[in-house]
Amino acid sequence: MKVLMTGFMPFGGESINPSWLAVEKVHAPEGMELIKKELPVTFHGARKELCALMDEHRPDCVICVGQAGGRKAVTVEYVAINLMDGVDNDDVCMRDEPVEAGGENALFSTLPVWEMVSRMQGKGIAAARSLSAGAYVCNCVMYTALSHAEKTGSDAWCGFIHVPYIPEQTVGKEAPSMPLDTIVQALECTLETLSVL
Ligand code: PCA
Numbered sequence: 001m002k003v004l005m006t007g008f009m010p011f012g013g014e015s016i017n018p019s020w021l022a023v024e025k026v027h028a029p030e031g032m033e034l035i036k037k038e039l040p041v042t043f044h045g046a047r048k049e050l051c052a053l054m055d056e057h058r059p060d061c062v063i064c065v066g067q068a069g070g071r072k073a074v075t076v077e078y079v080a081i082n083l084m085d086g087v088d089n090d091d092v093c094m095r096d097e098p099v100e101a102g103g104e105n106a107l108f109s110t111l112p113v114w115e116m117v118s119r120m121q122g123k124g125i126a127a128a129r130s131l132s133a134g135a136y137v138c139n140c141v142m143y144t145a146l147s148h149a150e151k152t153g154s155d156a157w158c159g160f161i162h163v164p165y166i167p168e169q170t171v172g173k174e175a176p177s178m179p180l181d182t183i184v185q186a187l188e189c190t191l192e193t194l195s196v197l
Contacts, residue, residue: 002033003191004059006050008066008137011041011089018166019065022183029188029195035059041089041137047099047144054148054156061157061194062145063111065187066138068162069169072176074120074186075130076113077160080143081106085135099143107146111159112193119189125182133160161190 007020020038028034035057039046054062068075082103084094113129120127133139142160149156163186165177 001031001061001194002035002057002059003028003061003063003194004035004037004053004057005187006037006039006053006064006141008039008041009089014169016169017067018163018169018180018183019067021166021180022163022187023065025180025184026187026191029191032191032195034191039064039141043084043088043092043094043137043140045090046137046141050141050144051148054145054152054154058154059156061111062149063159063161063190064138064141064145065161065163066141067165068138069165070175071162071164073126073128073164074178074183075128075162076111076116077109077130077133077142077162078113079106079108079131080133080139080146080160081135082143083135084140086137088137099140100147103147107143109142109159110146110149110157111190112157112197113159116190116193119193120186123185123189125186125189126178127186130162133162138162157194161187
């Protein structure tokens with residue numbers, strides 16, 4: 001099985017993004033080929049790069065990972081919406097724009113969401129399903145992965161995982177955090193879930 005796992009560059013004034021720091025440290029289970037990439041926090045750039053990666057590698061599964069500062073748990077996203085809102089790292093400002101004009105309003109994750117959440121919880125990791133990936137670049141990337149798989153006739157499972165801040169990001173902030181190694185373990189749980197399906 002071939003899995004594409006992506007993380008993101010820093011954004012929003014942060015100097016690190018735990019999503020990429022964690023993805024970098026993830027080990028794949030025996031027999032799994034794991035391709036890792038860091039995506040830019042830009043609506044257009046991230047979409048373009050993700051589609052190119054899916055075309056080049058033809059993965060069986062695409063797991064995109066991003067930071068959701070303020071969340072207490074690793075959250076496996078359930079649904080992506082056809083909406084972009086926010087200012088990205090290229091200073092592109094989206095207001096009420098569709099990810100894809102004429103596309104479905106929402107696309108559901110094709111990952112085994114509940115199985116992934118319960119495997120993480122079984123290891124004692126704070127994990128939950130989430131019903132909203134927001135309307136920023138992470139949601140855009142999740143929507144793009146699902147839509148691109150559908151359009152290219154790929155049966156790759158695609159979805160998104162949001163991770164909390166790591167402790168060094170919360171100095172002087174009232175925000176929850178999770179150690180990087182726990183986030184890495186949570187991401188390894190997602191791969192283990194796939195390998196036992
Ligand atoms: N989190 C942002 C974009 C990049 C990231 O790591 C989001 O939740 O949309």
